Amino acid sequence: FSQLTLAQTLPVLKQNFTEVIDVKVDDNQFVVVQGIDADGKDTTAYVNAGTGKILGTPQKESEFFQWVTTLHRSLFLHEAGRIFMGIISFLLFLIAVSGTVLVLQRQKGIKRFFNKIVKENFSQYYHVVLGRLQLIPIIIIAGTGTWLTLTKFVGGDEVKVKHTIDFDNLKSEPQKKLADFAVFKNTKLADVQSIEFPFSEDVEDYFTLKLTDREVVVNQITGEVLSEVQYPTKQLFTTLSLNLHTGRTNIVWAIVLAIASANILFFIYSGFVITLKRRKNRIKNKFKVDESRFVILVGSENGSTFRFADAIHQQLLKNGQKSFMAELNSYNVFDNAEHIIVFAATYGLGDAPTNASKFINLLKKYPQFRKNSCRGRFNWWQCTQLLCRNCRCNKQR
Incomplete structure (x- = not known):
């Protein structure tokens, strides 16, 4: 199919049909001919582009697929629904881009992106792993969906091509066969969307x-080219976006899109799980920091370290001690604290968790002074070397 030219196909169609009105090449590269067949009947049929023989007739699209298409495009809410779906596509695009930035931060640059x-835990691990593998398809799905919505409601209708033809100087000689038209010889059938045949001779x-x-x-x-108009760049990009968004022109890409769509459902699930876990880790204190003997500072990205810290916090409270727990980024001068306990994990390739990223600078800014020694002031538990490498008490902990 990809090697057939119009000079090969059109003469064959003229031989097999009494009259041809138009020829269309659909998204799956099937050739559809509308015209009058050899028996004099109006017909619309799939044909073999090489032999001109009828292969079958187009069938009406399944009502189920029509229903799914409408649901996907507008949620059955017509134009309001299409605008809503466009906004959702844009938000998905932002999530994909911001997720990429977070992975780059976690992996210490693009060279280690796939390290x-x-x-x-299950949700966190596969959220990142599958996200990296399906990143490009998801960005394409979201970006093209946003663009198609914008062109629908902001860009206006598709630009109609206008030809300028000098009818006064049309030539009727020399007469040529369709197979000898230079433009037909140089045009592949794979590059054709449709062909409108002349109404008369x-x-x-x-x-x-x-x-x-x-x-x-x-x-x-004569086969002379009377007019040739290039489509606007915007129209070409819109067509490309539609092809990429639907996978209608390539079965392999369609399968990739199907897998990416399934992954989006998983990302929704895993994202909720990660969020709910973090919400469970919200800190609730019985005592204020100024009245607490113990101050527990936590650096945790996914909540695992927080659970260890909370266990100690609850044990202290059960033993009648006044304990206060906060994130490492909340580090300050704790005038009344006798013990500062630090629980910290690393994130990615040894980085500090998000809620501990400012700790080193805060440690320099707010020293905990004590006349005798810092040993009596600090009790470091599970404090990583990353966070404490600049700590003046690091050698004594």
């Missing part, structure tokens, strides 16, 4: 070729 991920009626990137008007007698 091994520490498996802390009059020289003022012509072939109109709608190709993937332009529209061409051809003299039906």
Whole structure:
């Protein structure tokens, strides 16, 4: 199919049909001919582009797929629904881009983007792993969905091509066969969207070729190109976006999109699980920091270290001690605290967790002074070397 030219296909169609009105090449590269067959009947049929033989007739699209298409495009809410789906696509695009930035931060740059991920829990691990693998398809799905919505409601209708033809100087000689038209010899059937045949044999009626990137008007007698208009860049990009968004032109890409769509459902699930786990780790204190003997500072990205810290916090409270727990980024001068206990994990490739990223600077800014020694002031538990490498008490802990 990809090697067939119009010079090979059109003469064959003319031989097998009494009259051809138009020829269309659908998204799956099937050739559909509308015209009058050899028995004189109006017909619309799939044909073999090489032999011109009828293969079958187009069937009406399944009602189920029509229902799914409408649901996907507008949630059955018409234009309001399409705007809503466009906004959702844009938000998905932002999530994908911001997720990429977070992975780059976690992996210490693009060179380590696909390096091994520490498996802390199922949701967190596969959220990152599958996200990296399906990143590009998801960005394409979201970006093209947003663009198609914008072109629908902001860009206006599709630009209609206008041809300028000098009818006074149309030539009717030399007469050529369709197979000898230079433009037909140089045009692959794979590049064709549709062909409108002349209504009559009059020289003022012509072939109109709608190709993937332009529209061409051809003299039906001499094969001369009467007019050629390139499609606007915006229209070409919109067509490309539609092809990428739907996978209608390539089965392999369609399968990739199907897998990416399934992964989006998993990301929704895993994202909720991660969020709910973090919400469970919200800190609740019985005592204020100024009245607490123990101050527990926690640096945790996914909540595992927080659970260890909370266990100590609850044990202290059960033993009648006044304990206060906060994130490491809340570090300050604790005038009344006798013990400062630090629980910290690393994130990614040894980085500090998000809620501990400011700790080193705060440690320098707010020293905990004590006349005798810092040993009596601090009780470091599970404090990582990353966070404490600049700590003046690091050698004594």
